[in-house]
Amino acid sequence: MKIRPFPSRSALVFGGTAAWGLLLVSCVLVNRTVLMPPSIPGATFVGSKDCTQCHADITRAFDSATHAKLMTPGDSRKEMGCEACHGPGSVHSKAGGGIDNILNPARNPDTCYQCHTDKRGEFALPHTHPAGHVTCTDCHDPHRGDAILGGGTRMAAANETCLKCHEAQRGPYVFEHEALRDNCTACHNPHGSVNAKLLKARNATLCLQCHFQQQTATGLFIGGRDHSSYLVQRGTCWSAGCHEAVHGSHVSSSLRF
Amino acid sequence: MNCLRLLLLRAALLAPALLPAQTATVSGTLSAGIGGALLKGDRPAFQELVQQRKTGAGGIEELRVTREAPDSLFRFDATLVPGDDRYRLALRQERTGRFYVDAGVERFRVWYDGSGGVFLPLGTSFVVFNEELSLTRRKVWAEVGAWTPDQTLFAFRWERRMRDGTKSSTHWGDSNLVGTFGTRSIVPSFYELDEATDDYSLTVRQDARDDVRWGARLRYTETSLHNRRHERRRPFETADRSVTQKDESSNDLFTATASYERRLSEQLTVTAGALRTTFDGILAGSRIYGQTLDPVYDPAYLRRQQRDEGYTGLHGTADLRQTVLTANAVYLPAPHWSVRTSLRFENTHQATLAEFVETNIGAGPAFAAILEDVEGEHRKTWDEFGGAVEVRHTGRPGWIHSAKAEWIRGEGNHEEQRLLHHTGQLTIDREMEYARSSQRCAFTSTWFPRPGVTLAIQGYYKANVNDYDARRDNTVSASDRYPAFITDQDFETYDLNVRLTWRPRPGLNLVTRYDHQQSRIRSQDAGLEPVNSARGRAHVLSQSATWSPAGRLYVTGNLNLTYDTLRTPTLQFAQYQDNNYVNASLACGYAAGKVDDLYLDWSWFRADNFIDRSATLIPFGVGQKTNQASLTWMRKQTAHLIYTFKYGYVGNRDETWAGLNDFDAHVLYARVQYRF
DSSP states (O other): OOOOOSOOHHHHHHHHHHHHHHHHHHHHHOOOOOOOSSOOTTOOOOOHHHHHTTOHHHHHHHTTSGGGGGOOSSGGGGGGSTHHHHOOOHHHHHTTOOSSSSOOTTTOTHHHHTTOHHHHHHHTSSBOSOTTTSOGGGTBOSSSSOSBOSSTTSSSOTTHHHHTTOGGGOOOOSEEOTHHHHOGGGTBOTTOBSSGGGBSOSSTHHHHHHHOOEEOSSOEEETTEEOHHHHHHHSSTTSTTSSOOTTEESSOTTOOO | OHHHHHHHHHHHHHGGGGOOOTTOEEEEEEEEEEEEEEEEEOHHHHHHHHOSOTTOEEEEEEEEEEEEETTEEEEEEEEEEGGGTEEEEEEEEEETTTEEEEEEEEEEEEEEEOOOOOBTTTTBOOOOSOOEEEEEEEEEEEEEEEEOTTOEEEEEEEEEEEEEEEEEEEEEEEEOOSGGGOOEEEEEEEEEEEEEEEEEEEEEEEOOSSSEEEEEEEEEEEEEEOEEEEEEESTTSTTOEEEEEEEOOEEEEEEEEEEEEEEOSSSEEEEEEEEEEEEEEEEEEEEEEESSSSOOOOTTOTTOOTTOOEEEEEEEEEEEEEEEEEEEEEEOOSTTEEEEEEEEEEEEEEEEEEEEEEEEEOOTTTTOEEEEEEEEEEEEEEEEEEEEEEEEEOOSTTEEEEEEEEEEEEEEEEEEEEEETTTTEEEEEEEEEEEEEEEEEEEEEEEEEETTEEEEEEEEEEEEEEEEEEEEESOTTSSOOTTTTEEEEEEEEEEEEEEEEEEEETTEEEEEEEEEEEEEEEEEETTSOOEEEEEEEEEEEEEEEEEEEETTEEEEEEEEEEEEEEEOSOTTTSOOEEOOEEEEEEEEEEEOSSSEEEEEEEEEEEEEOOOOOTTTSOOOSOEEEEEEEEEEEEEEOSSSEEEEEEEEEEEEEETTTTTTTOEEEEEEEEEEEEEO
């Protein structure tokens, strides 16, 4: 079957005419509201105090959260509390709870994207974590403490966030790659990348950030050895037969495999 | 028989929802959908980008039943889409303040494109295995919890996570079939994974009281790996051979955590926490060259080449002991002021031992196998101490200011040895002492001048300083000099972002955000001058607009412009890495009739970083354009019944792969949803 690429000129003309006609007709005949996601029909802001009545376990700790920096005192700012992310809560509050009358950003990242517009762009890249299966709250806690889990003075190490799904990279190895001590994000961008495997760079530049040492007229020396021909031919340092054990090795100090 | 079992199981699961109760409400959704694609072009690339099987899928996308009563909650949640390998069955029964039961099983698939590289001057590329790769992730869990009369929660959870299947790899193999250009690594390779993790945890928590909260958790995790990476080197040449690397490791991880929080006064709350981790791993694996996929080791395999290095019979142990202590305090010295301090101490001991037979091939024409018994050993101790102070002020109407300073200092000792058993020679024998200092300063200011307008500014500076001191090192002139070769390595990052949320008129919301990040890595190696080994710079401008001129119409648009560069002083040997891109999206919803809604979605991505220097390098740098558009018609037949029909187009143009990953797809989808 032969498939024409979109949009062909005739498709545009036909589709545009049909859409314009539909618009004109419905403008006259229809007076109805279409809901813009994420939104809750008929709901208004009630303020975070209402939320504490049933969700005290969450609201009490929220003051420590990164997102608490958005909350100012005063009634006029009430939409900046819980409802900034969960949507206006009047319907939910009046019904005494429910899951269809309140937004759950854990299921839909659109709420997070409202402020983190740059992350919307990153998650729209060709290489991201699988949409719909990994959401923002898998790696970030919006309700308590720093939104970024692990690292700094937090109990868990920074890499634990990644290792809970990527067990094979946990190590420890006989010969470590010190870069892991810094963080998985030394080489990967967890939100999305134009490069495969969420890599910050898809060629040898990724490694040369830390391993560039000497450039002479004849070559590029790494570890005291000229690597220029390898770099040219292989493109990456981790190509088959070179330094494949990028996360650490039990066998080779130079992380060959 | 299986159908009957399934029916009985569902009936049993749904039974609680039907229990009569005067004040209970039962609600739910049943959605069934079917869809597929007409595709022209590369199928693996389509499946990876869209994350759907090309041949289509259909089934129950959502079956959700919720029964809510004043003192109980029951939820049932199911998905059954066989074509897309997407299944879920989950239920939760909760009696408020008394107990809950939560259990389920779910499974989904992630698609990968197994393409290798393309050598542009000759259009050389290889397909050496089926490139439609996919990995299935599965999870099974069961959790029970009960509250005592004083609202102390006791909970036990078991979770089993599995992933198996095939996944693409960027460890490309080499080929000499590139004319006079020599050798290029463009041959695809892939992973075959089979991993399973069992996780058991017991939690005790008391957070009902206002003045004291505490919790403790014991967690035991068992992981087993049966992973393989398959590579092919020099296919369709006289040196054609396969390499399979296996990781058959397993480990037990035990963690115990406890935390205690006490409000000493209205102004002061303190928290203390502790973590103890023990990790016991058993190592096993091999890397074997041969003529076929997953070969058995044969010292005289055909087509062997000099320096075909590998190992067999790897066995060993990996142990880790870690203790972490934390202490935090929140002090409210005056109205609208809060000060948060935190301290952290970590002590880690790590020891790993591996024994294996190292395999190699000598020079031609004999190409004799060389076998050596080797032992590798590693011991590491590490102490780290860190602290942070954050001050927040909310006293000025409409303003919030906060500033945070964090510093960490770590010191450790690291020993590595590599012993050749038959000669007793220590080919690696070194001991390093190292220190790491980290500082981070951050500030946030948020201003709400009037309802609907927010201006937020955030920034941070972060510096990591790493010093390595090789006390003993016998690899000074050998090739295995890392990690002792590095003596200093410093990282610096400046980051700033500004966000303006603005509602200029009713129905119109605008969000503008600008992010800037600048980073630098400075490295010094033994006997060499320090160099600025990398410099990164990123500017991201993003804009979103939401416009609802009338109740029947809304339009939202998003635009991201990203300029992201990474520079090293090695342009001659590795082309610059730019990750610049633009993406934009537009969504529009329109009430076309009394029961009909139309939705139009469009998104576009363009990266133009491709530089063809293939005469001297492998072509990298992404030159790609994707276009996705869809038109959805949703008909609300009744208050309970909704029909959805969708037509979508997805197009991909990939310059880096010389068009081999291009495709045009027309996607059709229909769904019926019943709400009750």
